[in-house]
Amino acid sequence: MLKKSNTVFFRKIMAVILVAAFSAIVLSSCNFLDFFKKDSPTQPEIPEEILDDDKELKFEGDYLVGFFMYFVLPDGTVFPTDDFKSPDMIGVYEYNGMRLNDDGTEYLYSSSFFGGGLFNIRVGIGNNGIAPNGEISIEATFIYTHELDGAVAEIFAVYQKEDRELYTKRAMGEHISDLSSGKESEGIHSSFSTDTLKEELKASKTDKNGVKTEIKYTASVKITFLKTDELLSAKIYEYDNNANLLGANEFDKDGIDRYLTELDYGYGNRYQTDEACEYVVIEEKYQRKDGSEYLFRKILNKATYDKTHVFYFPAGDGLIDGKVLAFFAASE
Numbered sequence: 001m002l003k004k005s006n007t008v009f010f011r012k013i014m015a016v017i018l019v020a021a022f023s024a025i026v027l028s029s030c031n032f033l034d035f036f037k038k039d040s041p042t043q044p045e046i047p048e049e050i051l052d053d054d055k056e057l058k059f060e061g062d063y064l065v066g067f068f069m070y071f072v073l074p075d076g077t078v079f080p081t082d083d084f085k086s087p088d089m090i091g092v093y094e095y096n097g098m099r100l101n102d103d104g105t106e107y108l109y110s111s112s113f114f115g116g117g118l119f120n121i122r123v124g125i126g127n128n129g130i131a132p133n134g135e136i137s138i139e140a141t142f143i144y145t146h147e148l149d150g151a152v153a154e155i156f157a158v159y160q161k162e163d164r165e166l167y168t169k170r171a172m173g174e175h176i177s178d179l180s181s182g183k184e185s186e187g188i189h190s191s192f193s194t195d196t197l198k199e200e201l202k203a204s205k206t207d208k209n210g211v212k213t214e215i216k217y218t219a220s221v222k223i224t225f226l227k228t229d230e231l232l233s234a235k236i237y238e239y240d241n242n243a244n245l246l247g248a249n250e251f252d253k254d255g256i257d258r259y260l261t262e263l264d265y266g267y268g269n270r271y272q273t274d275e276a277c278e279y280v281v282i283e284e285k286y287q288r289k290d291g292s293e294y295l296f297r298k299i300l301n302k303a304t305y306d307k308t309h310v311f312y313f314p315a316g317d318g319l320i321d322g323k324v325l326a327f328f329a330a331s332e
Contacts, residue, residue, distance in 0.1 A: 092138050155173065
């Protein structure tokens, strides 16, 4: 049995040990908590995108999908229309929408809208089209006659929102000056200008493992303006292998259709030559703004009959009523 003095001494020693242990635990706990504080010098700064690695990737801008334009004539008249959804509009744009299957499920579809007055239209759609990681490119040539001299071309970019809504935004205005005639051998001449609209959208995030995800969308729209004198009439001469004339057909804007049949495929009309025809000569008669006339000729050999030729007849309002021909031998 311990003596009282020894018991008191033992209790004091145990109290000192407990106080020291408690202090150590408290200090250790404080250091442990400090380690997880964001402002602690031992804790590296966490990038915001890692803190929010579950966020949905979205572009800040809308998709550029094409262009639309109209003309303001010297008297202030808008021609042909300032409504980009009108069938009379001048422009090209793509559209992505949703449709319903027979079972009620939705599916994505894409449509192209083409306006009047445009030729050599090329639409390229890469990857997903109008969607993340997609791309589109549009090229078109606008051919006009002197009736539009002095007008201003108001050019608009066409955009599509995530919710499929379409809208336009003015991009630029071009003054259609009174251009002089070009080389007589070219028929169509006087390259006025080429306007290009471009867009590149990007969005990215990095997950907690440091893996970066990026989406992007690119679009390019190129518009070329060409002026032409007025095509009055045309002749097609057919020749055999010995350069003997087999026959000729002459026509104007109103008479060309009687020589044509619509192609079974592709775009344009079929013109069938004599079975002995080896080449044709296309002769076009043009009239300048001052009333003077000139001829333009082009030769097509039988080997190139599958190539088309466009007769750019004037519509009378500054636009062109084009007739596309594809030449075929009688045996084809």
